[in-house]
Amino acid sequence: MEITAELISIALCTYNGEAYLAEQLLSLTRQTYKNIEIVIVDDSSSDHTVSIIRNFQAADSRIKLYCNEQNLGFNANFKKAISLCTAKYVAIADQDDIWMEDKLSIMMAKIGDNLLCYHNSAYINDQGTVSGKSTLSAHRFTEGFCSNLLVLNNCVSGHACLIRKELLDQASPFPQDLYYDWWLSYTAACQGRITFTTETLVHYRLHNNSITRADKKHSKALRIQNFRYFRDHSLTPPNVSLFLSSLLYQYKKSESRFFSLPLFTMLLKNYAVLFYTRKRSLFSNLRFIFRESIN
Structure with missing residues (x-):
């Protein structure tokens, strides 16, 4: 059952994601919360990513596809995807995860007057097998006026966020070399307008080609x-x-x-x-x- 008729934009950046993309797109289009637009910006993929998206787009008019002629890189592509979202609420999606069907319904019911709401995610491997671990296995969640708790480590993952689009203006400009989800969560926490649910709403895929896996530890x-x-x-x-x-x-x-x-x-x-x-x-x-x- 839908909580509200408010439109939600799902921002999805893709790049050579053919291996897992179809499974993710299926989970997005099957959301019980129906009033959505799926804004996809492909960063000049060289595999079958765009073809997969176009096949889904032919069957679902809520999908909007934009293709970069040149590769912009993840941060710049994310900013472009967000700028193309038209709704007051934005949910961020990764190309290789799987969303639970009621994710958006639960998040819209939870966010209230907050600028950002996030949730727990279960870890899966390349084959989609649940590992038994989750975001809460490695992190403690926090909410309200908690900016001091976020200066060294971050417990908020972009794929787990539903945000009010006004938060993007407050967080601009984004530091070039700081994770965007960390900056967004800190900005919301400075105002005491961040909350969470411990419900598991995404199967988060960990594999060798994922961006977070490839990233090095901060010096x-x-x-x-x-x-x-x-x-x-x-x-x-x-x-x-x-x-x-x-x-x-x-x-x-x-x-x-x-x-x-x-x-x-x-x-x-x-x-x-x-x-x-x-x-x-x-x-x-x-x-x-x-x-x-x-x-």
Whole structure:
């Protein structure tokens, strides 16, 4: 049963996704929430991706396909897809996942006055076999005024988000080298307008060609850069801005020392905040703090 007649735009970026795309498109077109548009921007694929989309488009007029003449890269292509969405609500889709049929109905019922709502996802492998693990296996979810909990780690995945399109304007411009879902969730959290459901609404496929699998771990330099981005965000609460400024000051001072006890102490003092969203062992987090304090 549909909760509302509001149109939802589903933004889907594709690139050489023929292996799993048909299964995902089938799950999108079978949503119990019917008032949708599926905005697909293909980033100059060289396989059968576009042909698969056109076959689905012939049977479902809600699918809108745009093809880039040249490859823009994931971030630029995502921005283009979002700009082409016409609804007040936008759901982000990956090309290789599988959505539960009631995902959008549940998310629309949950989002309320929030700018962003996210959910749990079950991990599957190349063959679609459920691994028994999920987003909540590795992360703690958070909501409300929680921007301080998101400065080191992120628990929000783009494929799990339903957002109000106004959030995109508030988050603009997007930092070029920071995950867009992290930036969006932080922006919403700065205003206390982020929420979640622990319901599992997507089968999230982990395979060797996925973007997140291919991405390397953030270096210390990138973490420091992220802290600057968050500190300088126009919506960052004063207390969080002060904390980040102090943290950046200690990182700067640590450059002239082999081991920085002040940085080590500050990271340890704020352990509960910095390491809240990522479920790791105490030993693993302490080892991270120690390594972070070494120049």
